[in-house]
Amino acid sequence: MTRIAIFASGSGSNAENIFNYFKESDNVEVSLILTNNPSAFVIERAKNMNVTSHVFTKSDFLNTDEILHILAKNNVNLIVLAGFLLKIPENLIKKFSNKIVNIHPALLPKYGGKGMYGDNVHKAVVANKETESGITIHFVNEHYDEGKIIFQAKCTVLENDTYENVAAKVHKLEYEHFPKAINQLIKKQI
Secondary structure, X not given: OEEEEEEOOOOOHHHHHHHHHHOOOOOEEEEEEEEOOOOOOHHHHHHXXXXXXXXXXXXXXXXXXXXXXXXXXXXXXXXXXXXXXXXXXXXXXXXXOOOEEXXXXXXXXXXXXXXXXXXXXXXHHHHOXXXXXXXXXEEOOOOOOOOOEEEEEEEEOOOOOOHHHHHHHHHHHHHHHHHHHXXXXXXXXX
16 A cells, blocks of 8 residues: 655645545555645645644754654655645655655756745746746655656647746646656556
């Protein structure tokens, strides 16, 4: 059984999408939702999905083994970052080597790194008059958005697209491809 912990900092729409994708699975389960944001809507989504959630402080995340203990207690063997904004600390990267997956709202290596998340990415894509954008699903290492790429999907950016238009196109790709890419990764690891 693959037990997934999803880390999210915001609304949790990707977390819910992933949960729904696997809810009928016999060998994959979203067993835990973790967040650093006590007012994140993902907590409410976790309640509605009947998934245990845990809120932690940035200090505990970065300076203690609290999260490792919670993951071990829940027998988690895959971590998925779905709109999670903190850099993953070394203790988690070491314990979950090639078992932490992130989705980035651009075609890495473009528009990655510290501060490049959410609308910041889409605004940069439009400002630089890019003709395409998309998503990158990748493993997490010790550097922002530099882990090995697992999957990418593209969308066209039109000349008159606003950053909101680009965001909508990218979200559609996230919802379509993120759960499938996770599933393919699990199948390869079994």
